[in-house]
Amino acid sequence: MDLLMMKKRLEAMPDQMTPAERSEAYNCGKEVDYLPFSFPGNGETLAPLYGFTVGQYRYDFDIHCHIMDALRQEFGIPVTASAKLGLKGVGEALGSTVLYPENSIDYVDRYILTDYSLLSSLEFNPHSNVFLQAKIHHIHKLKKRYGDNIPVSINLGGPLSSAASVRKTEFLLRDMRKNQENLHRLLEFMVYCLLTWVGYVKEEFGTVSVGIADPVSSYTLISDRMFREFSKPYLKKLIKGVFELTGSIPGIHICGRSKPIWKDLAELGFHSFSVDNCEDLEELKNSIGNQMQICGNVPPVDVMLKGTPEDVTASVHDCIRKASDNPKGYILDVGCQLPLGTPRENIYAYICAAKYYGRKAKKGRLCEGLFTSDKEVPP
Numbered sequence: 001m002d003l004l005m006m007k008k009r010l011e012a013m014p015d016q017m018t019p020a021e022r023s024e025a026y027n028c029g030k031e032v033d034y035l036p037f038s039f040p041g042n043g044e045t046l047a048p049l050y051g052f053t054v055g056q057y058r059y060d061f062d063i064h065c066h067i068m069d070a071l072r073q074e075f076g077i078p079v080t081a082s083a084k085l086g087l088k089g090v091g092e093a094l095g096s097t098v099l100y101p102e103n104s105i106d107y108v109d110r111y112i113l114t115d116y117s118l119l120s121s122l123e124f125n126p127h128s129n130v131f132l133q134a135k136i137h138h139i140h141k142l143k144k145r146y147g148d149n150i151p152v153s154i155n156l157g158g159p160l161s162s163a164a165s166v167r168k169t170e171f172l173l174r175d176m177r178k179n180q181e182n183l184h185r186l187l188e189f190m191v192y193c194l195l196t197w198v199g200y201v202k203e204e205f206g207t208v209s210v211g212i213a214d215p216v217s218s219y220t221l222i223s224d225r226m227f228r229e230f231s232k233p234y235l236k237k238l239i240k241g242v243f244e245l246t247g248s249i250p251g252i253h254i255c256g257r258s259k260p261i262w263k264d265l266a267e268l269g270f271h272s273f274s275v276d277n278c279e280d281l282e283e284l285k286n287s288i289g290n291q292m293q294i295c296g297n298v299p300p301v302d303v304m305l306k307g308t309p310e311d312v313t314a315s316v317h318d319c320i321r322k323a324s325d326n327p328k329g330y331i332l333d334v335g336c337q338l339p340l341g342t343p344r345e346n347i348y349a350y351i352c353a354a355k356y357y358g359r360k361a362k363k364g365r366l367c368e369g370l371f372t373s374d375k376e377v378p379p
């Protein structure tokens with residue numbers, strides 16, 4: 001299945017609804033033209049598709065806009081503005097040193113909180129912080145270029161994952177056993193920082209949407225007991241604060257294993273849960289699908305990066321078969337961040353399969369597009 005053929009197949013499946021119309025109708029329990037799905041990747045991970053480095057996307061405003069325009073033209077991805085803190089933003093704002101390789105993901109090189117005696121001296125002030133103000137300035141430039149109506153999103157690390165940008169993860173894990181009181185102080189401060197940022201961006205730009213990523217809360221790193229003591233209470237405070245500030249409940253993504261805390265996530269009241277591909281979608285649906293929307297989970301490395309278009313098609317089919325009848329709804333997505341170097345053909349295969357197998361979607365029932373004689377997207 002070559003790229004030209006996939007482009008022709010996409011042209012043969014024109015949208016009957018706008019993304020906003022589709023999302024609103026689907027969430028209201030109405031039938032839609034096809035299942036809503038998250039586009040795999042973003043401008044940062046897909047910059048190499050257009051001959052640019054990740055660094056150029058990050059720091060050159062014109063190149064940043066060129067890539068967003070190219071994604072909109074080629075894949076129909078709307079232009080958005082992100083006020084993300086991500087997993088490392090709180091740490092960088094507080095004084096941790098984050099390095100940004102020219103063509104790779106960023107990482108913390110030096111952690112600011114080497115000793116808890118320093119905690120009281122840390123200040124999170126969006127009004128004066130150079131790092132945070134640069135994010136605000138970038139969004140103002142985007143709005144000037146594309147118009148005030150472009151949506152603003154905020155991607156946050158969970159309190160525990162944000163703490164891991166201030167203090168080494170291995171120290172946090174040790175603190176859970178030997179320095180619990182100070183760790184609780186740190187987590188309270190993380191909630192304060194995160195909500196301060198959400199409130200500031202909301203005040204600056206009006207309507208915002210919020211998503212949370214929390215890999216350090218994964219069962220791969222901590223036990224369910226540790227999650228309930230050191231993560232769950234602070235996620236609860238974060239959700240409550242985000243709702244009070246924005247009027248909406250955020251969704252969450254957790255990398256790695258999460259099955260032992262599924263019930264906890266449902267109890268917290270998240271709008272949706274994006275699950276890693278190491279977990280089974282059907283099992284997740286049967287466990288908490290009557291309490292929250294679920295998202296996922298085409299494998300980003302084994303399938304999207306290393307697989308063929310046929311592998312991608314089969315994986316999308318499998319995900320939609322397992323989860324599209326979820327009572328609270330299902331959004332097709334990749335299991336985690338799309339890797340740099342993902343082939344263009346595999347992105348097209350993902351979109352083609354999503355639109356074809358996701359035809360005539362409605363909450364609580366399997367998509368009608370699944371009932372076909374084979375797993376090959378037809379012309």
